[in-house]
Amino acid sequence: MIKAILLDIEGTVSPISFVKDVMFPYSMEKMENYIKNNKEKVKHILDKVREIEGKNLTDEEVIKTLKRWIDEDKKIDPLKEIQGYIWKEGFETGKLKAPIYKDAYEKMKQWKDKYKLYIYSSGSVNAQKLFFSYTEYGNILDWFSGHFDLKIGSKKEKSSYEKIAKEIGLKPEKILFLSDNPDEIKAAKEAGLEVIKVSRPEDVPYLENFPYKQIKSFEEIDL
Numbered sequence: 001m002i003k004a005i006l007l008d009i010e011g012t013v014s015p016i017s018f019v020k021d022v023m024f025p026y027s028m029e030k031m032e033n034y035i036k037n038n039k040e041k042v043k044h045i046l047d048k049v050r051e052i053e054g055k056n057l058t059d060e061e062v063i064k065t066l067k068r069w070i071d072e073d074k075k076i077d078p079l080k081e082i083q084g085y086i087w088k089e090g091f092e093t094g095k096l097k098a099p100i101y102k103d104a105y106e107k108m109k110q111w112k113d114k115y116k117l118y119i120y121s122s123g124s125v126n127a128q129k130l131f132f133s134y135t136e137y138g139n140i141l142d143w144f145s146g147h148f149d150l151k152i153g154s155k156k157e158k159s160s161y162e163k164i165a166k167e168i169g170l171k172p173e174k175i176l177f178l179s180d181n182p183d184e185i186k187a188a189k190e191a192g193l194e195v196i197k198v199s200r201p202e203d204v205p206y207l208e209n210f211p212y213k214q215i216k217s218f219e220e221i222d223l
């Protein structure tokens with residue numbers, strides 16, 4: 001019997017187009033000024049970029065690297081941390097408002113009183129909290145019992161899901177994980193979680209011969 005539901009954001013509860021065409025360009029446009037105006041706050045992030053690149057990069061080169069990572073959709077912790085800081089201003093001033101798929105909104109609304117809901121996204125925990133505080137349906141942040149990001153590990157690694165189950169305090173088989181990404185689904189399944197792949201026609205292809213349950217809308221989920 002499922003006790004908790006762990007949800008991905010992009011492509012699962014919210015359209016990929018919002019993240020790729022609205023949030024990413026927003027962070028791209030503001031990156032340079034944000035770094036120049038917040039030198040102390042972002043110093044550890046710039047150092048991390050230098051460590052990852054293995055080079056003695058100037059600040060200008062670090063900015064270029066971060067922008068290239070946005071273009072390449074890198075799911076990498078220092079990029080996700082700084083994007084979270086930049087998006088804060090966007091959400092708080094109303095320039096960004098998170099769309100939630102209606103079917104996902106309705107199901108999560110039902111589930112929240114019966115199951116514990118958690119988020120696991122590449123977006124930083126700060127960014128996730130902003131996202132659910134400023135949705136088109138209003139503030140739904142208190143529906144969630146906890147948030148996980150890349151600090152716990154890659155979403156494509158079995159060990160990340162084992163750690164999440166430990167932190168939640170449930171056996172893996174009591175947790176249902178929903179994501180649009182087949183590699184994430186496989187890693188979660190290897191860790192023993194129940195899984196459902198979300199393949200929304202507007203986001204990702206429906207995979208033929210995928211070995212686990214696959215849905216096009218949350219309406220198909222009957223727990």
Ligand SMILES: CSCCC(=O)C(=O)COP(=O)(O)O
Nearest residue numbers: 009010121122123127128131
């Ligand atoms: C908190 S919304 C921004 C999400 C994000 O930055 C991202 O890369 C989406 O990844 P996900 O793991 O939610 O598919």
Ligand SMILES: [Mg+2]
Nearest residue numbers: 008010011180
């Ligand atoms: Mg996703």
